[in-house]
Amino acid sequence: MARTAKHSKEELRDMALTAARAVIAEKGSRNLNVRAVATRMGYSVGTMYNIFEGLEELVAWLNAETLDALYEELARAPVTGKPETDLHSLLDRYLDFVTANRQGWNMLFEERPPEAKAPPAWYLEKVAQVFTLLGRMLHPLFAPGEEAELTRAVHLLWISLHGLWSLDADDKLFIVTRDPLEKTAHDMVDLYLAGLKARKGH
Amino acid sequence: MARTAKHSKEELRDMALTAARAVIAEKGSRNLNVRAVATRMGYSVGTMYNIFEGLEELVAWLNAETLDALYEELARAPVTGKPETDLHSLLDRYLDFVTANRQGWNMLFEERPPEAKAPPAWYLEKVAQVFTLLGRMLHPLFAPGEEAELTRAVHLLWISLHGLWSLDADDKLFIVTRDPLEKTAHDMVDLYLAGLKARKGH
DNA sequence: TACGTATATGAACAACGTTCAATTATCAGA
DNA sequence: TCTGATAATTGAACGTTGTTCATATACGTA
Secondary structure (H helix, E strand, O other), X not given: OOOOOOOOHHHHXXXXXXXXXXHHHHHOXXXXXXXXXXXXXXXXXXXXXXXXXXXXXXXXXXXXXXHHHHHHHHHOOOOOOOHHHHHHHHHHHHHHHHHHXXXXXXXXXXXXXXXXXXXXXXXXXXXXXXXXXXXXHHHHHOOOOOHHHHHHHHHHHHHHHHHHHXXXXXXXXXXXXXXXXXXXXXXXHHHHHHHHHHHXXX | OXXXXXXXXXXXXXXXXXXXXXXXXXXXXXXXXXXXXXXXXXXXXXXXXXXXXXXXXXXXXXXXXXXXXXXXXXXXXXXXXXXXXXXXXXXXHHHHHHHXXXXXXXXXXXXOOOOOOOOOHHHHHHHHHHHHXXXXXXXHHOOOOOHHHHHHHHHHHHHHHXXXXXXXHOOOHHXXXXXXXXXXXXXXXXXXXXXXXXXXXX
């Protein structure tokens, strides 16, 4: 009883996300804008606002995809039970992902809350997923009943790594050190594990 | 032999920076723009471009001031020779500064290089200054001849803390932990020191 | 007083995100 | 087959940006 849609809402969203990635690949994420995406997907500006609340929501969807792809990659890391081995191999997956998905990875760090606006629930869940992975790997270092310490340890490690990723994404890591990202990452985990073991031994 | 300036270039720059801080205090850093600053200092838009290359340079000057103020605060921290004591008291200065200069502090983390544009030399120097402070405090934990290890340790600590500051500035720390910034910061330093001591003890 | 020039202006431009009245294309019923 | 209702799509237009630059201004000097 009405005009039929050429594409479903999901199709449109997929098309928009694909178009957006193409724009980013060609012009860089700084030049991602509504008109460019609309043109690229063969629709008008207005249609973008039928699909998304605005540009920020489109970016949020892009980041959601990136986080999913990251988790998929990380989840493949083997868990042998030896924290050193496991953490370092997890780190290698991180690093592989970063080099293979530079643009999308960097966009994660460009996202900024417009005001004091809480991130959606799914975002928290995706981050929590990664915590779970880290927790599994660090588990052997803690005695039963030390769950709180384990959780805190995971958080601290994640925050430290975030510092590294964040500097790298902003191309500012070289300000701190000339060592390559990989070396710094592994060094950080080593020092971190040394700290955890020292606590355990006492 | 010409029209005399009401204010010297330095005066104008100071007025602009003051005006900018006022705008930020009132409307938030998101609403900092050339016209608002110009109006506030009683000049026109064009004058802004006689003083600065553009808005980004104005922000860079603001950040330079913030970094100077931070260093001044940090440099006051006493160096007793006990790394735990010294690092924790340095941390308290950090935290005091953050709460006292929220807006300016947050702007440091909003600055993003437009492209692959190297930051000015003075920026690198200001960061290096902080490294020097950290290095002095960690010095007792290293034997003579271990300068390279000391340097790397300083970098790793700084990067880890950067992760924490960065999350806090973006109001995203709560995603990781519900613990307050202060507790997380001190925990991070504790774990870090434990790792360093473990390495020292072999 | 008139000229030259450093200083200051603000209209104008391009690009942006966003809105929404108008247009289009389809289907259901007459 | 025609018509009206309705959902999908459009793109002109608005407001706000950063930035430019021809113009106006006001002062020291001749």
